[in-house]
Amino acid sequence: MNGIVDAQAVTKQYGEVLGLNRFTATFGPGITGLVGPNGAGKSTLFRLLAGQLRVDAGTLSVLGRPASTEGPFRRRIGYCPESPALYDWMTGEEFVRTLLQLDGFARDEAAARAATAINTVGLMEARRRRLRTYSKGMRQRIKLAQSLAHDPELILLDEPLNGVDPVGRVHFLSVIRTLARAGRHVIVSSHILYELERLTDHVVLISNGRALAQGNLHQIRGLIDARPHTIELSTPDPRGVARALSTLDHVVAIDFPSPGRLTVRSRAPDAFYQSLPELVVREHLPVTGVYSSDDNLDAVFRYLTE
Amino acid sequence: MSVAQTLTVARMSLKGGLRGFRLLGLGALAAVPSAVVAALAASGAGPSTLANSTESLFLSLTLPVVILLLTLVLFVAQFRTEIEDDTLAYLLARSVPRTEIAVGKYFGALGAALAFSLPATFIPLAVAGAAGAPAPLAAVILSLGTMAFLATMTFGAAYCFLGLITRSALLIGLLVGFLWEELVPLLPGYAPRLTIVFYLRNLAALLVPTGPLSGFSTPYSLPTVIAVPVAVAIVFLGLTAGVFRSREVPPGRTTA
Numbered sequence: 001m002n003g004i005v006d007a008q009a010v011t012k013q014y015g016e017v018l019g020l021n022r023f024t025a026t027f028g029p030g031i032t033g034l035v036g037p038n039g040a041g042k043s044t045l046f047r048l049l050a051g052q053l054r055v056d057a058g059t060l061s062v063l064g065r066p067a068s069t070e071g072p073f074r075r076r077i078g079y080c081p082e083s084p085a086l087y088d089w090m091t092g093e094e095f096v097r098t099l100l101q102l103d104g105f106a107r108d109e110a111a112a113r114a115a116t117a118i119n120t121v122g123l124m125e126a127r128r129r130r131l132r133t134y135s136k137g138m139r140q141r142i143k144l145a146q147s148l149a150h151d152p153e154l155i156l157l158d159e160p161l162n163g164v165d166p167v168g169r170v171h172f173l174s175v176i177r178t179l180a181r182a183g184r185h186v187i188v189s190s191h192i193l194y195e196l197e198r199l200t201d202h203v204v205l206i207s208n209g210r211a212l213a214q215g216n217l218h219q220i221r222g223l224i225d226a227r228p229h230t231i232e233l234s235t236p237d238p239r240g241v242a243r244a245l246s247t248l249d250h251v252v253a254i255d256f257p258s259p260g261r262l263t264v265r266s267r268a269p270d271a272f273y274q275s276l277p278e279l280v281v282r283e284h285l286p287v288t289g290v291y292s293s294d295d296n297l298d299a300v301f302r303y304l305t306e
Numbered sequence: 307m308s309v310a311q312t313l314t315v316a317r318m319s320l321k322g323g324l325r326g327f328r329l330l331g332l333g334a335l336a337a338v339p340s341a342v343v344a345a346l347a348a349s350g351a352g353p354s355t356l357a358n359s360t361e362s363l364f365l366s367l368t369l370p371v372v373i374l375l376l377t378l379v380l381f382v383a384q385f386r387t388e389i390e391d392d393t394l395a396y397l398l399a400r401s402v403p404r405t406e407i408a409v410g411k412y413f414g415a416l417g418a419a420l421a422f423s424l425p426a427t428f429i430p431l432a433v434a435g436a437a438g439a440p441a442p443l444a445a446v447i448l449s450l451g452t453m454a455f456l457a458t459m460t461f462g463a464a465y466c467f468l469g470l471i472t473r474s475a476l477l478i479g480l481l482v483g484f485l486w487e488e489l490v491p492l493l494p495g496y497a498p499r500l501t502i503v504f505y506l507r508n509l510a511a512l513l514v515p516t517g518p519l520s521g522f523s524t525p526y527s528l529p530t531v532i533a534v535p536v537a538v539a540i541v542f543l544g545l546t547a548g549v550f551r552s553r554e555v556p557p558g559r560t561t562a
Contacts, residue, residue: 014556043557052398052555072401079399083392083558087318089325101314102400146396 003028004154004185005049007211010058012044019044021209022058027187031180033196034189036206042189043082045206046158049187050079063154075103078147082158082189084139088132092123092142095131099146117149118142122171136163144172148179155179157188173199229269234289238262244283248275311402312410319414323380324421332376336426339368343430347437356439360430361518364450365510368430370503373423373457374483380419381465382475384411385550389470392558408547412466419458427454449513452532453506460502460535463542470546470553502538505531 003026012019020041034042047053048060049067051074060067063076087095093114100110118127121141126134134142140160147155157176161169176186176199190196196203197217204214213220235241242254242262250268257263266272280287343360351359388394397407427450431442464482468475491498491507498504509531510519526534 019556047395047555047557050395050399052395054554070401071403074399074401077399079395081392081395081399081557083395085391085393085558087322087393087396089322098314098318099396099400102311102397102402104308104311104401106310147399 004063005187006059006061007045008059010045010048010060011056012048012053012209013056018209020048023206023209023211025204025211025214027185027204028202029185031176031186031188031200031202033200033203034187034206035191035196035203036189037191040206041209042206043158044209046079046081046156046187046189049156050077072104075150076153078150078152078155080143080147080155080157080160082162084136084163086131086134086139086142088130090131091128092118092131092134092145093127095142096146096149100149103150105150113149113151114145117145120148120175121145137165137168140164141168141172144175152184154185154187157186159189159191161190229272230263230265231269231272232257232261232263232291233287234261234291235285235287236260237286241285241287244279244285248272248279307409308402308406312406312413315397315402315407315410316414316417319384319411320417323383323415323418328379332379332422335372335376336422337429338372339363339426339430340433342367343433344437347434353438353440356434356437357442358518360434360439361446361450363430364427364453365507365518368426369453369457369506370483370488372426373454374461374487376422376426377419377458377461378465378476378479378483381415381462382469382479384415384466384469386469386473386475389555394555398555404551405547408550409543412463412543412546415466416459416462419462420455423454423458424451427451443514445514446517446519449510449519452513453510456509456532456535457502457506460539463539463546467542467546467549470549502535505534
């Protein structure tokens, strides 16, 4: 029990449905990604950490205290829920300030902190607009603002990139990295795996309420090295390219999922990536795109859950 | 208990209750008794008829229908809307104790409900006065105001509790309001004493010696008929705080 968050055989049931099933994982300092499909148990874990659900079995500690601890301890945790719902009749500024007042900050300090947090997420110009007029991306940003406005040690971000536009995502990720550099611990869940991979190497994979694997992404990749890796190519001549690729001895299968595309399964991805450019040049292969799903967390997750 | 945090919750609830279409709808509902009195005046009712009709209207329309409905809408929404919208997660993520949230929500909704129920009670008297009815006795004003306040406070506490514990709070609230509180007082024996309306009507009879408000038997003293609704409100508020303290808030339908 030496992590920021320690979960030991945590089980949470909703009636007959298991939200978490003997979930065991340790979340260390800095940024940790929580990766899993919808319904995997990510939001259940966050609600447990935020003290809004009670553990049915097992132990769950946050910052060295039981997750169910109430009172001033909760000021050490910031929580950004997945749900897009907000108090739509409030302005962005009013929303963040009011929640800070609920944390015990006096009105003036709450207003100052709210302004700082709103500025951090880039919503200063919209801070006096009603939340009902906010786009989905803006709603995500104001949710992030309320989660960090009280300067918590641990920030729980449940699918924060949902609905955020590409430029907004860059800013969002930058804010999260800045928080981590300032010594804050962040647990961020996502199924937008590309961005998560850009954010951290430390991940916990969750499926059906259980932790499938945790640690450094490359360590997790080591777990699946025995499995063939899939690479997708786009080309106007799939059959000609397939014919050329079939000469490589580490290629074990080639499929044609759609016109102009083919997928290659290789036992040795490194060798494949070395061979491919040479083959393309030598055989004049019209390859227009290479999409290596094995380079992202999605593929790792799929392999582990197959 | 932190007064500042409780007041913050109460302000949120008050502002949340007095907004948008709900504000317009409840405002229109609260205006119905005044409109009825204005219609009576326009039909040529005499001054004393108008004065008596205004008092009767409170017992037959304002108290059992208008106040009950606006109380139902405002108090049930306190928890039910937040649970359905999944906004409760924001409140529970803060360090404010749950008891403060429950109490703050109740008093915020009480403020919003009184903003409708008191005008619904007193404006008809003003309309009648403007149409020539004699000025009401101070006892009548006190009686109507106290009844409106106690009804809002007591029904509100019950509806707040219903909104927390069941998705069918509006339906159950309507049944309680229109069946229990309307039909049970018609039963013989001690059954009427199980309703809030019984104590409110007795309160009026104790305060006002003549006129429509005086027409009920008064088996209890004034302190008793005030204490019973207040006690019921406190019990329901305590139940709400107790249940809310142990309530879990699972993720919404789209998340898990």
